[in-house]
Amino acid sequence: MHHRFNTQKIITISSPLCLLLLWEIFSQMNILDSRFFPPPTLILQTLWDMAESGELFKHITVSLTRILFGFLLGVIPAICIGLLMGMYKFMKYTFSPIIMIFMPIPTLAMLPIILILFGIGEFSKMVTIAISVFFPVAINTAAGVANIDQIYVDIAKNYQANAKDFFFKIALPGSLPVMLEGIQMGQAIALLTIVAAEMIGATSGIGYLIWMNYKAFLLPEMYVGLILISFFGYFFSLVLRGLERKLLPWK
Secondary structure, eight states, rough: OHHHHHHHHHHHHHHHHHHHHHHHHHHHSSOTTTTTTOHHHHHHHHHHHHHHHHHHHHHHHHHHHHHHHHHHHHHHHHHHHHHHHHOOOHHHHHHHHHHHHTTOOGGGGGGHHHHHHHHHSSSHHHHHHHHHHHHHHHHHHHHHHHSOHHHHHHHHHHHHHHHHHHHHIIHHHHHHHHHHHHHHHHHHHHHHHHHHHHHHHHHSSHHHHHHHHHHHHOOOHHHHHHHHHHHHHHHHHHHHHHHHHHOOOOO
16 A cells, blocks of 8 residues: 555655656647747746745735635635535525626636725735635535534424534534535635736736736746646645634545
8 A cells, every 4th residue: 555655755756846847848849849849957046046036025915814714714704605605594594696697707707797896906916806705615614514414403493502612513513524625616706817817917926927928928927827827726726625624624
C-alpha cells in the first residue's frame, strides 16, 4: 500500500515536470513558436525579475485583498441564509426562487449593474467576488442541513432544544461536509471572477497583469500572471482541504 502511494506521488509530480521539459525543448528548438510559447526558463526568469522589482507583489497583494474580503462578504451571508433555508420551510420558500432567478446569470454579466451601484473602486470588485461565491455556498449549506439524519432532528425536538442550540449543535455541524464542498467550489469561482473583473475594470491585480501584458505582447509577463493564478488556486485548495481535515476528522 505504502509502495503504491509512493508510486502515485512520483507520477503526480513527474507528469507536470515532463510537460514543462517538453515545452522547454520544443520552444528552444522552435518546434513551438517561442513568440507565443516562450520557454519555461524564460518565464521563471521574468517572474524572478518582476519579484525583484516589487511589481509582482503589488499585483498579488491587491488581488489577494480583493479575494479575501470578497470571499468573506459572500460566504458569511451564504452560510447564514443556507442554514436558515435548511432549517425553516418559510426561509426556503422565500429565498429559493430569488436564488434560482439570479444563479444562472454569470456574475460578469452583472458587472455593469455592480459598477453603477458601487462605482469603479475596490468595493465593487469585492462585491463581484461575493456574488459569485454566494450561490454555491448557500445552496450547498441548505442541502447539507436537509441531508442531516432525521434521528438527530427528532432527538432535538424531544429534548425541546431551543433554536440557538439546534443551529449550533445540529444544523451547523451536520451541514459542514456539504457546506465545505460549496466553499471549495466558491474559492475556484472567486479566482475566475477576480481575474475577469481585473481584466475589465482595474489598473492593478493579477488579471490586469495578464491582460495588459497580452495587449502589449509581453507574453513571458502574461504567463507569469497565469502561473500565479494556478499557484493560488492550488494553495487555497490545500488550505481548505486542511481545514476540512481539522473540522471533519471522521471524513
